[in-house]
Amino acid sequence: MADTGMLLNFDLGDAPLKRQVKYTGGRWRDRKHAQRSANKDRDGPLSGSNSTPLPNDRRDHKPSDDERAGDDERPTKRQRTHGDARGHSRPDTSSRSLSYMTGKLPPGSISTAPRHGTQNAKPGGVTSRLFTSNPTPKTVFEDPVEEVEPAKPSNAPLSDEAENFHALGLSRRIAQHLSAKLEMKAPTSIQKNTIPQLVKEDSDAFLQAETGSGKTLAYLLPIVQRIMALSQHEDGTSTAVQIHRDSGLFAIVLAPTRELCKQIAMVLEKVLRCAPWIVSTIVIGGESKKSEKARIRKGVNILIATPGRLADHLLNTKVLDVGTVRWLVLDEGDRLMEMGFEDELKSIVGKIREDALKESNKEGVKFDTLPQRRVTVLCSATMKMNVQKLGEISLQDAIHVTAAKADNEEGNATETNDAVFSAPSQLKQSYMIVPAKLRLVTLIALLKASFARKGSVMKAIVFISCADSVDFHFDLLRSTPAQPPSPDEMSLTTNTVADAAYITSPANPAITLLKLHGSLKQPVRTSTLASFHMSKDPCVLITTDITSRGLDVPSVDLVIEYDPAFSVDDHVHRIGRTARAGRPGKAALFIQPGCEEGYINLLNSATSAVAESYESTLQKGFLSPVTLPKIEKGSEAPILVSDRQSPNSRAEALQLHVEQRLLASEKEGKSKLLDQARQAFRSHIRAYATHVREERSCFDITQLHLGHTAKSYGLREAPGGIGGGPSRRTFKPGHNHKPSAQKHAAKSDDRDERSVDRRADHDEIGTADDDAARRMRMKMMQATNAAGEFNIG
Numbered sequence: 081m082a083d084t085g086m087l088l089n090f091d092l093g094d095a096p097l098k099r100q101v102k103y104t105g106g107r108w109r110d111r112k113h114a115q116r117s118a119n120k121d122r123d124g125p126l127s128g129s130n131s132t133p134l135p136n137d138r139r140d141h142k143p144s145d146d147e148r149a150g151d152d153e154r155p156t157k158r159q160r161t162h163g164d165a166r167g168h169s170r171p172d173t174s175s176r177s178l179s180y181m182t183g184k185l186p187p188g189s190i191s192t193a194p195r196h197g198t199q200n201a202k203p204g205g206v207t208s209r210l211f212t213s214n215p216t217p218k219t220v221f222e223d224p225v226e227e228v229e230p231a232k233p234s235n236a237p238l239s240d241e242a243e244n245f246h247a248l249g250l251s252r253r254i255a256q257h258l259s260a261k262l263e264m265k266a267p268t269s270i271q272k273n274t275i276p277q278l279v280k281e282d283s284d285a286f287l288q289a290e291t292g293s294g295k296t297l298a299y300l301l302p303i304v305q306r307i308m309a310l311s312q313h314e315d316g317t318s319t320a321v322q323i324h325r326d327s328g329l330f331a332i333v334l335a336p337t338r339e340l341c342k343q344i345a346m347v348l349e350k351v352l353r354c355a356p357w358i359v360s361t362i363v364i365g366g367e368s369k370k371s372e373k374a375r376i377r378k379g380v381n382i383l384i385a386t387p388g389r390l391a392d393h394l395l396n397t398k399v400l401d402v403g404t405v406r407w408l409v410l411d412e413g414d415r416l417m418e419m420g421f422e423d424e425l426k427s428i429v430g431k432i433r434e435d436a437l438k439e440s441n442k443e444g445v446k447f448d449t450l451p452q453r454r455v456t457v458l459c460s461a462t463m464k465m466n467v468q469k470l471g472e473i474s475l476q477d478a479i480h481v482t483a484a485k486a487d488n489e490e491g492n493a494t495e496t497n498d499a500v501f502s503a504p505s506q507l508k509q510s511y512m513i514v515p516a517k518l519r520l521v522t523l524i525a526l527l528k529a530s531f532a533r534k535g536s537v538m539k540a541i542v543f544i545s546c547a548d549s550v551d552f553h554f555d556l557l558r559s560t561p562a563q564p565p566s567p568d569e570m571s572l573t574t575n576t577v578a579d580a581a582y583i584t585s586p587a588n589p590a591i592t593l594l595k596l597h598g599s600l601k602q603p604v605r606t607s608t609l610a611s612f613h614m615s616k617d618p619c620v621l622i623t624t625d626i627t628s629r630g631l632d633v634p635s636v637d638l639v640i641e642y643d644p645a646f647s648v649d650d651h652v653h654r655i656g657r658t659a660r661a662g663r664p665g666k667a668a669l670f671i672q673p674g675c676e677e678g679y680i681n682l683l684n685s686a687t688s689a690v691a692e693s694y695e696s697t698l699q700k701g702f703l704s705p706v707t708l709p710k711i712e713k714g715s716e717a718p719i720l721v722s723d724r725q726s727p728n729s730r731a732e733a734l735q736l737h738v739e740q741r742l743l744a745s746e747k748e749g750k751s752k753l754l755d756q757a758r759q760a761f762r763s764h765i766r767a768y769a770t771h772v773r774e775e776r777s778c779f780d781i782t783q784l785h786l787g788h789t790a791k792s793y794g795l796r797e798a799p800g801g802i803g804g805g806p807s808r809r810t811f812k813p814g815h816n817h818k819p820s821a822q823k824h825a826a827k828s829d830d831r832d833e834r835s836v837d838r839r840a841d842h843d844e845i846g847t848a849d850d851d852a853a854r855r856m857r858m859k860m861m862q863a864t865n866a867a868g869e870f871n872i873g
């Protein structure tokens with residue numbers, strides 16, 4: 081279709097709505113049908129209709145108190161979901177949209193508003209009603225407070241006059257390398273408290289610190305230091321022992337996701353440039369096992385792995401000997417357990433123990449500077465039951481290291497009690513109470529506003545609950561190439577990196593959009609993440625929780641939680657992707673009016689967010705006229721609105737544009753986007769049901785308005801296929817409800833997005849060392865009781 085005539089502005093102007101609409105064009109039968117529906121509408125529109133003519137006086141109408149009181153309740157009538165045999169939703173029965181949606185009339189014949197929109201659009205256009213029938217938030221918004229001084233960063237490096245890496249027990253060579261090559265002059269608090277401990281002592285450690293506080297180097301540097309010390313004296317002269325790649329495997333670092341493993345490997349690789357004789361490698365799922373075997377066979381001193389893949393190699397790669405392992409690091413311990421790696425972890429710990437016993441009976445070189453027993457370092461944000469269990473499996477007598485162990489004025493170490501797992505203090509957090517219908521337009525407005533000024537935001541991450549929804553939003557917001565790429569032009573990131581057509585503005589014309597989730601193939605994930613890291617243009621990554629843990633992209637300045645996290649802990653990890661190592665950062669959370677507002681109280685224990693109104697976001701986001709991408713190949717890019725339209729009209733016009741774009745895709749027989757929207761909607765609803773039990777009262781699936789939620793997917797009504805699904809089911813404690821996207825991803829080797837049964841698990845476990853397990857349990861219980869700080873939520 082050439083220019084579709086997608087008349088994007090359906091503003092009806094000041095004139096009262098003319099009831100007699102004359103339909104022209106198209107088939108007689110369709111005109112008649114549309115006319116009849118219009119007449120019916122006049123007598124009273126059908127309930128559940130999402131797209132009805134907008135009486136002008138309602139457009140920017142501020143409800144009176146009485147109306148507000150009525151609105152206060154959530155709309156009682158739930159949108160019915162109709163689906164035909166093919167899963168297509170029944171079209172909206174309102175007059176003009178009916179004709180349009182069924183595609184029987186040429187679009188131009190029903191859209192009578194001028195193309196570029198004016199206040200006085202002709203009657204007969206349709207609009208997508210966004211500002212009526214929305215529940216009113218119960219939260220009372222306080223007057224905007226004066227901009228306060230930004231808080232002092234809590235995860236920044238300490239002042240380099242006071243502290244340096246050499247003073248913590250690292251060799252001059254390492255300290256100089258850190259300072260000269262990695263531009264790290266002074267340690268962070270957690271590094272200051274961890275490094276001396278792990279360099280001098282052989283006891284296990286439990287590390288707990290804020291996101292972005294440098295935990296990775298806190299455990300890697302002591303390991304490298306002690307392996308280096310085998311072959312080098314402090315003055316740089318050589319010892320009698322020469323270390324090379326087949327001297328033995330000394331350390332294993334386990335992390336829950338492939339991305340995190342790769343990132344740790346990159347950090348280690350940079351550190352090892354000052355000791356190139358020490359060799360590290362990585363074994364993760366999704367890559368060739370053969371080449372991993374070959375690397376292991378050549379010899380490796382430090383191994384970074386996902387538990388599933390390592391357990392597999394321990395079974396099938398005979399050459400992998402873990403008898404010499406002196407450090408086992410479990411990064412993101414809580415996540416390792418949540419993702420169901422318990423069995424693999426048990427088998428890995430058991431195998432290391434078994435091989436260590438055999439090794440101790442062998443004659444050969446004894447490595448004096450290495451720990452004489454295996455040291456386990458467990459990093460975890462929280463000390464919940466599953467982490468205690470992991471501690472019982474792996475730790476013997478761990479010391480608890482936090483960033484808050486601070487020096488007092490006399491220089492004595494004192495333990496403070498504020499080791500709560502919380503967001504960095506300099507991170508500015510806000511939340512918006514956005515009615516379901518307005519979510520999509522508010523997201524676009526927020527992104528537009530954030531990137532409106534060049535340089536104000538460089539990188540943003542948008543968290544969404546499931547992979548299907550990520551796919552849909554990416555395909556919706558990207559610009560479609562005029563021609564599909566030829567096979568020669570295809571690259572790994574062809575379908576994951578694109579121009580962000582809906583976010584760009586004249587001031588910031590080049591914004592890249594990326595997507596990432598666990599259902600993508602590993603090489604695609606790796607390349608996409610690399611593009612995000614390296615992009616010099618501003619960019620937005622739309623992703624699931626796969627990116628929420630550990631991912632370190634220093635230039636991320638904004639995190640948007642479009643769907644709230646499945647637990648408060650996950651929320652803190654998500655927002656922790658910004659404001660890293662003392663840098664500033666912003667985070668915005670979308671919640672809906674109603675029970676979700678209770679979530680703010682839950683968050684207050686871990687974060688402190690200020691309320692922002694979505695209205696002001698719409699204002700800021702739609703300040704200037706919006707040029708939308710073309711709907712069809714060959715059509716002009718229409719300018720959505722004129723300067724004279726209010727932000728609300730612009731929002732409605734944008735919503736309508738999205739809805740029509742979806743319908744146009746179906747009409748053209750390429751209903752990919754429409755199908756995607758339906759699938760995304762279904763997965764969203766299922767994912768919504770998987771919030772942790774303690775937080776489910778804030779995310780009550782029965783309170784979700786399906787019709788309004790569908791609108792945020794550009795759908796005019798909720799598609800079929802969810803009735804009788806989890807949306808209507810009451811939640812049975814202990815029942816495992818899996819979002820389909822997560823189920824799908826469960827096949828992946830590192831189990832990203834794997835369905836997580838978040839039940840607190842109090843079962844006793846049988847470990848090889850029951851006594852150590854008992855001691856560890858006591859210790860962790862003590863820590864939990866003493867500080868009462870780890871059980872958030």
Ligand SMILES: Nc1ncnc2c1ncn2[C@@H]1O[C@H](COP(=O)(O)OP(=O)(O)OP(=O)(O)O)[C@@H](O)[C@H]1O
Pocket residue numbers: 237263264265266267268271289290291292293294295296297629630631632634656660661
């Ligand atoms: N001493 C330091 N000086 C300056 N920057 C540092 C220092 N230590 C670490 N960093 C930087 O801080 C950032 C965060 O480090 P890292 O990823 O190890 O944090 P983390 O505590 O593991 O975070 P998360 O809990 O989110 O995984 C990295 O970009 C790293 O390069």
